[in-house]
Amino acid sequence: MNISSAYIHIPFCQQICHYCDFTKFFYNERLADEYLTALENEIHTSIPREKAEVRTIFVGGGTPTALTAPQLKKLLEMIDAHFCVSNCIEYTFEANPGDLDLEKVKLLKAYGVNRISLGVQVFDDEMLEKIGRVHKVKDVYTNVNRLVSQGLTNISIDLMYALPGQSVKDFEATINEALQFGLPHYSSYSLQIEPKTIFYQRYKKGKLVKPPEDDEAEMYELLQSKLAGYGVRQYEISNFAKPGYESQHNLTYWNNEYYYGIGAGAHGYLPGIRTINIRPLPAYVKQAIADGRPILHEEPVGLTEQMEEEMFLGLRKVEGVSSERFEEKFGRSILEVFQGALPALKERGLLDEEEGYVFLTDRGRLLGNEVFREFLLER
Secondary structure, X not given: OOOOEEEEEEOEEOOOOOOOOOOOEEOOHHHHHHHHHHXXXXXXXXXXXXXXXXXXXXXXXXXXXXXXHHHHHHHHHHHHHHEOHHHOOEEEEEEOOOOOOHHHHHHHHXXXXXXXXXXXXXXXXXXXXXXXXXXXXXXXXXXXXXXXXXXXXXEEEEEEEOOOOOOHHHHHHHHHHHHOOOOOEEEEEEOOOOOOOHHHHHHHOOOOOOOOHHHHHHHHHHHHHHHHHOOOEEEEOOEEEOOOOOOHHHHHHHOOOOEEEEOOOOEEEEOOEXXXXXXXXXXXXXXXXXXXXXXXXXXXXXXXXXXXXXXXXXXXXXXXXXXXXXXXXXXXXXXHHOXXXXXXXXXXXXXEEEXXXXXXXHHHHHOHHHHHHOOOOOO
């Protein structure tokens, strides 16, 4: 089976952000040591042979760089033992500004990491505090300079908009400062108020108000135009890159290709099946150490689901879904399978078709979820 990528989850954070619903726990050195032992057993069990060949590796969280330098070294050695890192075209670590001291940066570089994704969110110290971040704007400058000094120049930063109390002008200032770094990749997401988060509790009590939808749409359009002006091309709903720096790992997801999902709460996609790992840390550690298979749920993915997902995921890309590739994969044309949805969405100006690709229009991107629903097939 051809597995394109591996996602490895490190669930520890020094601080829990108010908006985050990912699997995460406050950092504790003993728990982190136990987790790494469990993680290694899961990798050893999941990967069919040593030095598995994958195109991309993404280590996310949580905050992988919340680990101590010795723990980080152990993690890097573990990955190196089980994957052919030297043949990996993209090897990404997520990091928070302020976590990356020189020792950690040198370790990442020494073990073949070639891309860093920094969770910046906003260039505004007051707003950072309000959303539960512990870093300051100056930490972004320190960490970017430190990374570049060690030759790690493929850096992406995440930005957020539609935050409580954030105006269009505030977000414009964040975009302007972000662009001064001249980085090859930027991701930007609007605030989603998710259950089991601090923001959700405040929202339920009426103590949190997002900016108006018109402001949110204006922020998104501003983001698109500003980045385009700097030669940073939008290639997915929330992602922008200079040519050649598109996230190859995330393209694995959007191209609906197979990947390993390793760690607490991680999702994987293997031929014919999606996997979800146990999320609570003690339960994950116990099961992973016991048999290396800490799987909470396995869901078969039949042909109907595969075709639906090909559209949901592929339409997130600006280029859209290749009609030729769809037919090669499934033996049927997009129009044949989605004969109801396709013409109707084109007539509404949400979808278009050109040079063998079906893609969202600018208006369609603003109403993406509404479009995706139309590609649900009858069971």
